[in-house]
Amino acid sequence: MVEPAVLSVDGLTTEFRIAGKWHAAVRDIGFELARNETLALVGESGCGKSITALSIMGLIPKAAGRVAKGRILFEGRNLPELADDEMRKIRGDRIAMIFQEPMTSLNPVLTIGFQVAEVLRYHRDLGPGEARAQALDILDQVKIPSARDRLDDYPHQFSGGMRQRVMIAMALACQPRVLLADEPTTALDVTIQAQVLVLLAELKQRYGMSMIFISHNLGVVATIADRVAVMYAGEIVEIAPVGELFDRPTHPYTEALLRSIPRVDRTSDALVAIPGQVPPISRMPQGCRYAPRCGLKQPICERAGPPLEPVPGSGATHRARCWVRAGGTGAAA
Amino acid sequence: MTATAAASALLDVEGLRKFFTVRRGFPNPRTITVRALDGVSFSVRPGEAFGLVGESGCGKSTAGRAVLRLIEPDEGAIRFHGKDVRALDRGALRALRRKMQIVFQDPYASLNPKRLIGKTLAEPMQVHGLAKGAALAERVRALLDEVGLPADAAGRYPHEFSGGQRQRIGIARALSVEPELVIADEPVSALDVSIQAQVLLLLRGLQQRRGLSYVFVSHDLGVVRWFCQAVAVMYLGRIVERGPLPAMFDEPLHPYTKALRGASPVPDPRARVTMMRIEGEVPSAASPPPGCHFHPRCPHAMERCRVEYPAWKELGQGRGVACHLFDE
Numbered sequence: 046m047v048e049p050a051v052l053s054v055d056g057l058t059t060e061f062r063i064a065g066k067w068h069a070a071v072r073d074i075g076f077e078l079a080r081n082e083t084l085a086l087v088g089e090s091g092c093g094k095s096i097t098a099l100s101i102m103g104l105i106p107k108a109a110g111r112v113a114k115g116r117i118l119f120e121g122r123n124l125p126e127l128a129d130d131e132m133r134k135i136r137g138d139r140i141a142m143i144f145q146e147p148m149t150s151l152n153p154v155l156t157i158g159f160q161v162a163e164v165l166r167y168h169r170d171l172g173p174g175e176a177r178a179q180a181l182d183i184l185d186q187v188k189i190p191s192a193r194d195r196l197d198d199y200p201h202q203f204s205g206g207m208r209q210r211v212m213i214a215m216a217l218a219c220q221p222r223v224l225l226a227d228e229p230t231t232a233l234d235v236t237i238q239a240q241v242l243v244l245l246a247e248l249k250q251r252y253g254m255s256m257i258f259i260s261h262n263l264g265v266v267a268t269i270a271d272r273v274a275v276m277y278a279g280e281i282v283e284i285a286p287v288g289e290l291f292d293r294p295t296h297p298y299t300e301a302l303l304r305s306i307p308r309v310d311r312t313s314d315a316l317v318a319i320p321g322q323v324p325p326i327s328r329m330p331q332g333c334r335y336a337p338r339c340g341l342k343q344p345i346c347e348r349a350g351p352p353l354e355p356v357p358g359s360g361a362t363h364r365a366r367c368w369v370r371a372g373g374t375g376a377a378a
Numbered sequence: 379m380t381a382t383a384a385a386s387a388l389l390d391v392e393g394l395r396k397f398f399t400v401r402r403g404f405p406n407p408r409t410i411t412v413r414a415l416d417g418v419s420f421s422v423r424p425g426e427a428f429g430l431v432g433e434s435g436c437g438k439s440t441a442g443r444a445v446l447r448l449i450e451p452d453e454g455a456i457r458f459h460g461k462d463v464r465a466l467d468r469g470a471l472r473a474l475r476r477k478m479q480i481v482f483q484d485p486y487a488s489l490n491p492k493r494l495i496g497k498t499l500a501e502p503m504q505v506h507g508l509a510k511g512a513a514l515a516e517r518v519r520a521l522l523d524e525v526g527l528p529a530d531a532a533g534r535y536p537h538e539f540s541g542g543q544r545q546r547i548g549i550a551r552a553l554s555v556e557p558e559l560v561i562a563d564e565p566v567s568a569l570d571v572s573i574q575a576q577v578l579l580l581l582r583g584l585q586q587r588r589g590l591s592y593v594f595v596s597h598d599l600g601v602v603r604w605f606c607q608a609v610a611v612m613y614l615g616r617i618v619e620r621g622p623l624p625a626m627f628d629e630p631l632h633p634y635t636k637a638l639r640g641a642s643p644v645p646d647p648r649a650r651v652t653m654m655r656i657e658g659e660v661p662s663a664a665s666p667p668p669g670c671h672f673h674p675r676c677p678h679a680m681e682r683c684r685v686e687y688p689a690w691k692e693l694g695q696g697r698g699v700a701c702h703l704f705d706e
Contacts, residue, residue: 089570204659205434234433234597239641239655261570264600264643268650287647305575307604309642310649312624316604318575322540 050077050118051255052101052140052223057115059093059100061326067113068326070096071279074115075353078223083249083256085266085287088276091323094259097276098225100125101257102142103132119223138168141216145228147208151200157184157211158196164218180218186251187214187244206237213245220252227259242269263306267291272362275299278323278334281353285363295356296365298335333368341369387421387457388591389445389478389559394418394454396437396444410664414440415451416615419690422559427585427592429606429623431599431638433660436612438595442561445593446478447471458559476506479552483564485544489536495522495547496532502554521550525580542573549580553588563595578605599642603627608696611635614663614671621697631699633676670702678703 057074060067071093078084086094099105100112103124117124120139124132136142144150152160161183162176171179177196184192187210200208209229216224226245230238246269249256260266266273267287274284275296283296294300304317321338324330330337336346345368354372356363365371396415401407414437422428430438443449445456447463456463458478466474482488489498499518503509509517519529525546536544545565552560562581566574582605584590596602602609603623610620611634619632630636637656658675661667667674673683680702688702 089572206659234660235599235641235643236433236637236656237659238643240657243655262643263571263645267645267647268643270647291645291647302571303645305572306645307575307578307598307600308644309600309603309627309639310644310646312603316575316578318579319572320576322542322573 048080051080051082052078052257053116053118054097054101055116055118057097057100057117058113059096059105059110060113061110063327066327067111068329069113069279070110070326071100071276073353074281076274076281076284078255078257080255081249081253083246083258083269083271085258085260085270085273086276087260087263087266087273089261089323091278091326092276093279094276095227096279098142098227098257098259102136102140102225103127103129104136134168137164137216137221138219139221140223140225141219141221142225142227143209143212143216143229145231147205147212147232148200150212151208153200156197156199157203161211161214161218164215168219180214183214183218184211186248187211187217189214204237206233206241209233209241210244213241213248217248217252217254220254222254224249224254224256225259226256228261229258230265231260231262238265245269263303275302278329279326280334280350280366282335282367283363283365284353285356285359289359289363293356293359293363295363295370296335296367297339297341297370299365301338333366341367343369386423388424388426388459389422389593390455390457390460391421391441391445392419392455392457394441394444394456395452396440396449397452412662412664413615413666414663415444415454418454418612418615418617420610420617420620422591422593424558425585425589425591426608427594427606429594429596429602429609430612431596431602431609432612433597433638435614435660435663437615437663438597438612439563441612442480442563442593442595446475446480446561448480473506476555477557478559478561479555479557480561480563481545481548481552481565483567485541485548485568486536488548489544491536493535494532495534495536495539498547499532499550499554502551506555508555517554521554524553524584525550526576540573542569542576545569545577546580549577549584553584556588557590559591559593561593561595564597565594566601567596567598574601581605599627599639600644611638614661614666616671616700618672618701619697619699621693622695625695626697631693631697631704632672632701633678633703634672637675670700 055075058069059071060069074097088094101117112125158180161180165171165176165179189210230241270287272286273290274281277298283299294303301319332347332349333351336342351366351368353364353366355361356365356371394415398412398414400410402410418441432438444451496518499521500514518532522531527546566577594606606623608622610617613634619635627639630639656675669685670683670688673679682702688700690700691704692698
């Protein structure tokens with residue numbers, strides 16, 4: 046990479062305490078996020094995609110969770126080492142996050158104008174009038190119709206799609222370098238989802254921002270991502286540029302996931318389900334975490350977890366965590 | 379609906395209407411009429427999976443429930459095997475419900491948390507007097523096996539199961555009384571994709587093995603394309619287009635069907651250029667726009683569309699549409 050990465054995550058392991066024992070919810074997560082890039086984290090419930098984002102934001106609840114290992118480098122600093130007040134300055138300013146459910150993320154008793162302006166007053170020290178003017182500007186940019194008349198409206202007066210636009214406005218108010226979008230369109234109808242996806246792509250371009258886009262929907266990911274990391278049971282099992290990933294899914298899980306999606310654009314009777322289910326974090330298999338469900342399982346897969354290695358025949362940008370299909374060492378063992 | 383089609387239909391719904399009135403607002407509440415179903419007609423053939431698709435609030439779930447009279451419709455006809463469902467008294471309705479069952483979206487909310495799975499599955503058979511004693515236990519075992527759950531599931535509680543397994547239990551409960559028609563209301567929407575595929579394959583297997591028919595309510599066009607043989611697209615309480623699959627998604631006619639189809643994401647980065655966008659949001663069903671409800675968002679809206687709701691036009695081969703573009 047010519048330019049240095051905006052955000053780089055290396056060996057991130059986040060643990061939660063269950064019945065007095067610490068269990069890793071995500072393990073050995075590593076990726077770099079380039080300027081203006083959209084990296085998608087995709088996987089099913091409980092795969093650790095949201096935990097990864099919350100770890101970056103420093104929002105893992107301290108009572109039951111901790112970032113146990115790894116570095117998250119951003120603007121020359123290692124985020125997990127920062128004190129709370131330093132992290133608070135970064136959060137919402139340099140790194141912002143939007144969530145799936147815009148109703149529960151907005152304060153129901155404050156007007157949306159106040160909530161967007163609050164971000165600017167806190168991080169930019171603006172006076173009320175100036176903050177309000179900038180809030181209006183950003184609400185216009187996220188295409189809230191007649192935003193001027195709606196500044197003093199409350200969240201319940203907005204539709205789901207409009208609330209998500211308000212959330213995006215709050216997140217972008219300080220022009221963050223990195224936006225973490227956690228399933229931002231999952232609660233929306235498809236026509237509204239398409240509008241929000243296009244809006245996010247436009248704003249990302251305009252601000253020169255990088256985005257981590259979390260989704261369970263491979264269709265949405267194909268629409269918006271530059272690069273995709275597929276997660277399973279707390280690990281990245283495959284990472285590749287978006288075209289490469291969909292053309293050459295290499296990890297058996299990625300491949301199976303793609304075959305289990307009924308597609309609107311073609312007729313295919315070959316819908317293949319993945320047998321079994323994701324193991325709970327307190328009972329992870331010793332070897333490859335996907336091995337119990339995998340059709341290509343070899344003896345080594347149950348003994349040791351495979352590393353994330355380059356896929357033979359493609360550049361170093363396409364890596365997979367599989368003894369059978371990636372790396373050069375495993376096949377012989 | 380032509381007479382022959384209606385005669386061969388398992389379920390025939392005609393002109394179904396349901397308006398809800400709600401009092402809303404503070405401190406001066408107003409009465410609002412929500413037109414949830416505003417003249418919905420469709421029919422389902424034996425062994426067919428018929429899809430109802432649309433966005434939130436379009437009335438697709440209300441339609442599914444009104445067919446079972448779980449929501450009492452205001453107007454319209456529902457005929458099951460030619461028999462008028464709306465004319466039935468309580469006893470006759472209960473007997474008919476043996477033949478028409480429902481599977482709900484949320485497998486967490488639709489099972490009694492304090493009841494053993496075995497009891498949940500046995501109760502409908504006891505109510506309808508289908509089996510008792512050892513035969514009942516045997517049928518519970520057979521049901522669990524049919525939906526791919528272990529026999530010991532009968533002695534466990536809902537919280538011990540994952541979402542996908544709970545949905546299997548919901549399906550087993552619906553099957554327990556050997557229905558001919560199952561209303562499946564977003565049965566896979568709450569599930570992860572790999573689990574969604576498992577449940578879809580199970581439902582398809584039951585359709586083939588038992589000759590089951592479905593009314594399949596969903597917002598996911600991909601799932602509907604794979605599972606259903608015919609589909610109706612709803613918008614603000616009305617069906618705007620109906621036809622067989624996959625033809626209707628390959629060549630949609632109504633601008634709204636086109637918009638839905640174009641906005642449905644496809645797992646292929648090359649398809650992103652075709653991703654289509656329509657402006658605006660679904661208006662409230664309490665105050666639908668005059669004329670064609672879709673005209674404020676429609677790229678082809680004409681003067682007529684603003685004043686007159688388009689009449690339903692049958693186009694042959696099971697296809698029909700309500701749009702002024704197809705007026706003569």
